[in-house]
Each structure stands twice: as C-alpha cells, then as structure tokens.
Amino acid sequence: MTDEKREKIKQTRAETRLRRQSQSIRSYELKIVKNHLSRKTKQHLKMLFVEAKWLYNYILSEGKIFDFDTKLKRVQVLRADGLEDETLSHLSSQLRQSVVQRMKSSVAALSKLKKLNYKIGGLRFKTDYVCLELPQPGISYRILDKKYIQIQGLKAKLRVSGLRQLTPAAELCAVLMIKGADDYEIGVVAAVTEQLTAQASIGIDLGCTNQLTFSNGVAVSYAVKDSRTSLLQRRASKKAKGSKNRLKARVKLRKAQLHLSNKKKDIQNKIVHYLRENYGTVCYQNDSIQFFQRGHGKKIQQTALGRIKCILQSRILTPLAVDQFYPSSQLCSNCGGRRKLSLYDRVYECSLCGLKTDRDLNAAQNILAEGFKIPVEHRDFKPVENEFATEMLRYFKEIPGISARLVQ
Numbered sequence: 001m002t003d004e005k006r007e008k009i010k011q012t013r014a015e016t017r018l019r020r021q022s023q024s025i026r027s028y029e030l031k032i033v034k035n036h037l038s039r040k041t042k043q044h045l046k047m048l049f050v051e052a053k054w055l056y057n058y059i060l061s062e063g064k065i066f067d068f069d070t071k072l073k074r075v076q077v078l079r080a081d082g083l084e085d086e087t088l089s090h091l092s093s094q095l096r097q098s099v100v101q102r103m104k105s106s107v108a109a110l111s112k113l114k115k116l117n118y119k120i121g122g123l124r125f126k127t128d129y130v131c132l133e134l135p136q137p138g139i140s141y142r143i144l145d146k147k148y149i150q151i152q153g154l155k156a157k158l159r160v161s162g163l164r165q166l167t168p169a170a171e172l173c174a175v176l177m178i179k180g181a182d183d184y185e186i187g188v189v190a191a192v193t194e195q196l197t198a199q200a201s202i203g204i205d206l207g208c209t210n211q212l213t214f215s216n217g218v219a220v221s222y223a224v225k226d227s228r229t230s231l232l233q234r235r236a237s238k239k240a241k242g243s244k245n246r247l248k249a250r251v252k253l254r255k256a257q258l259h260l261s262n263k264k265k266d267i268q269n270k271i272v273h274y275l276r277e278n279y280g281t282v283c284y285q286n287d288s289i290q291f292f293q294r295g296h297g298k299k300i301q302q303t304a305l306g307r308i309k310c311i312l313q314s315r316i317l318t319p320l321a322v323d324q325f326y327p328s329s330q331l332c333s334n335c336g337g338r339r340k341l342s343l344y345d346r347v348y349e350c351s352l353c354g355l356k357t358d359r360d361l362n363a364a365q366n367i368l369a370e371g372f373k374i375p376v377e378h379r380d381f382k383p384v385e386n387e388f389a390t391e392m393l394r395y396f397k398e399i400p401g402i403s404a405r406l407v408q
C-alpha cells in the first residue's frame with residue numbers, strides 16, 4: 001500500500017468519526033418475503049449458508065486463516081464416511097472473502113481478550129452458519145428500490161419488507177444476511193442523522209383493560225388470541241418421546257409461536273412508529289409488569305406490554321419515564337386531589353373539583369404532567385391535544401388487530 005493511499009484511508013476514517021457524532025446508530029431487521037421466493041431461489045439461499053459453513057470449517061481445519069486464498073473454490077467437507085470434495089458454486093468471491101474476514105476479526109478479538117488476561121478458547125467448528133456479511137454495496141448487494149434487493153450471484157431479486165424504513169439520509173454501515181428459524185432476514189446497521197421534527201409531547205398509561213391510553217383521549221386495545229399454540233402444545237406432548245412425529249409436532253408448535261410473537265411485534269411497531277413520527281417526547285410510567293401479571297397473567301402475555309416500553313425507550317427521541325411509585329391513577333389530573341380507586345372503578349370522580357373522567361385517561365394526563373414536572377395550576381393541555389387525537393384515531397383504526405376509540 002502506498003503512503004498516499006494510507007493517508008487517504010486515514011483521512012476518510014477521521015471524517016466518518018466526525019460525522020458519526022451527530023448521528024445515531026440504528027439497526028433494522030428486514031424480512032425477506034417468503035412467499036415470493038421461487039424454489040430455485042430458496043435452494044440458492046439455503047446453499048449460501050451451507051457453503052459458508054463448509055468454507056469456515058475447512059479453513060479452520062487447515063489452520064490457515066491468515067493466508068487463505070479466497071479464489072479457491074474447492075473445499076473438503078467432513079461426512080459420516082470420511083472427507084469429501086465439494087465445490088463452492090453459490091458463494092461468490094466477495095462472500096468468501098467476508099467469511100474469511102469475519103474469522104480474522106474473531107481471532108483478533110480473541111487475542112485482544114487474551115492480552116487483557118481473559119481465559120479464552122479458540123474458534124470452534126460450526127454446525128450451522130447463520131449470519132453472512134454482505135460487504136461492498138453495489139457489488140455483493142444492491143438495494144433496487146423500496147421493495148427489492150439484489151444479491152450477487154442470484155438472478156432473482158428478493159422482495160424485502162420494511163426497506164422503506166431506510167431513508168436516503170440513512171448511511172449503511174453493515175448489511176447482513178441472517179438465517180432465521182424458518183426464514184431469512186436482511187439485517188442492516190445504519191447511521192441516521194437525527195432531526196427534531198416532532199415537538200409535541202404525549203403521555204401514555206399502560207393498563208389491562210385498554211392496553212394503551214394516551215393523554216389526548218385515544219384508547220387502544222389489542223390482544224392477539226392464542227388458541228392454536230396451546231392446542232399444538234398438547235398434541236406435541238402426547239407424541240412418543242424421541243419419535244419423528246414428536247419432532248414434527250414441535251416444529252409446528254415453534255412456527256405457531258413465532259407467528260404469534262410476530263403479530264404482537266408488528267402491532268407494537270406500528271404504534272411506536274406513529275408516536276415516533278409525531279411526538280418528540282413520550283411520557284410513560286416505569287411500573288413493574290410483574291405487578292399486573294398477578295391478576296391478569298394471560299392478558300399481559302397476549303399483549304407483551306414489557307416490550308412496548310423497551311421499544312419506546314430506544315426509538316422515541318425523548319422518552320420520559322415517570323417513577324414507578326408515582327400514584328398516577330389516584331391523583332386528580334385537574335386539581336391534584338387524591339383518592340383511592342378500586343381495580344374496578346373505570347371512572348375517576350373528583351370530590352374536590354367535580355372532575356369526572358376515564359380512569360386511564362386521568363392517569364395518562366398525570367403521567368404527562370409528571371414527566372415534565374408541570375405544577376397542578378398550569379396543567380391545561382386538553383384543547384390543543386384534541387386536533388391530534390382525531391388523526392391518531394384514524395391511523396390506529398387502520399391497523400388490523402387493534403381496536404381504538406376516544407375516551408373522556
């Protein structure tokens with residue numbers, strides 16, 4: 001490498017580091033749409049991971065990670081009856097290099113740990129290769145438009161859901177192809193320049209009757225019914241242990257569970273996406289989910305409220321968590337008076353100022369006010385909020401699996 005080239009690399013690295021300071025790193029998991037894949041494409045994708053595994057294990061067995069010739073297309077594979085020659089016909093040279101590159105960085109990471117006096121093992125043989133890095137945009141992969149991606153060596157373009165999320169402002173840092181339980185994903189790590197677009201703020205009360213009640217009066221409930229997995233669970237447990245049928249039943253069960261959790265995730269992502277696009281600050285209460293679960297176990301499981309908080313924290317520009325001991329449902333959002341409600345009181349009635357309002361809405365408004373530490377005498381955000389409420393209601397009503405309404 002010439003000095004000039006080295007200097008240039010150094011310079012671009014410094015520039016990148018500077019740029020990253022104003023950016024935040026996001027990761028996306030984009031599913032490759034399964035029912036758009038032809039049999040040939042499916043086979044190709046499968047073979048990519050199989051060949052990556054062959055290559056990885058071969059390099060490891062030969063012990064030449066640092067001087068392996070990536071032009072080499074023939075490897076030896078260990079089978080039950082000895083070694084066999086195989087040709088890497090699906091794995092392009094770029095991908096072969098990326099397998100080697102990953103091994104090199106693993107070794108580098110291990111040696112770093114060793115220097116820090118950690119006990120380390122070596123690289124191990126893999127029985128399954130699940131994550132292929134796609135290096136060099138434009139060569140190993142190309143994002144064609146908002147729906148399709150093309151991968152080197154594969155003629156058919158792959159339909160990928162969620163590509164829309166990658167705005168032109170997103171700068172791709174790494175693109176991976178991931179083998180999932182029964183599908184494939186494109187994992188993207190991107191640096192995004194944050195924009196302060198949304199200025200509005202909103203409070204959320206997370207509860208059991210309405211999973212989410214917003215401080216503008218929109219109440220959302222969703223529960224993904226789970227009648228199939230328990231049936232499949234029973235069926236699987238009745239099959240003889242170690243039998244093929246039991247294995248088959250377990251695969252079926254796993255698929256049903258995955259489907260269910262994807263459905264939940266999808267709904268939550270859509271809700272949080274709306275909040276992210278329209279609100280700069282979201283206030284919520286950091287209450288322990290275990291407390292709910294005592295009385296409403298199944299219902300909480302169906303809605304996975306814990307995850308929604310988790311994604312609020314990571315995706316909202318300014319998430320404001322209110323202390324878990326703040327009595328959000330006991331205080332009057334209008335005058336600050338306090339009274340105890342039983343679990344079954346759906347309406348908060350204040351004996352001091354005469355306020356009569358939905359219990360969860362009252363709590364949501366308290367959470368919003370507490371998030372900003374607004375004193376009682378200045379809590380007057382209702383009129384402004386209502387314009388947004390209609391728009392929000394319209395959006396939520398379009399999401400399948402959700403029921404949304406206005407409470408007051």
Ligand SMILES: [Zn+2]
Nearest residue numbers: 332335350353
């Ligand atoms: Zn009151």
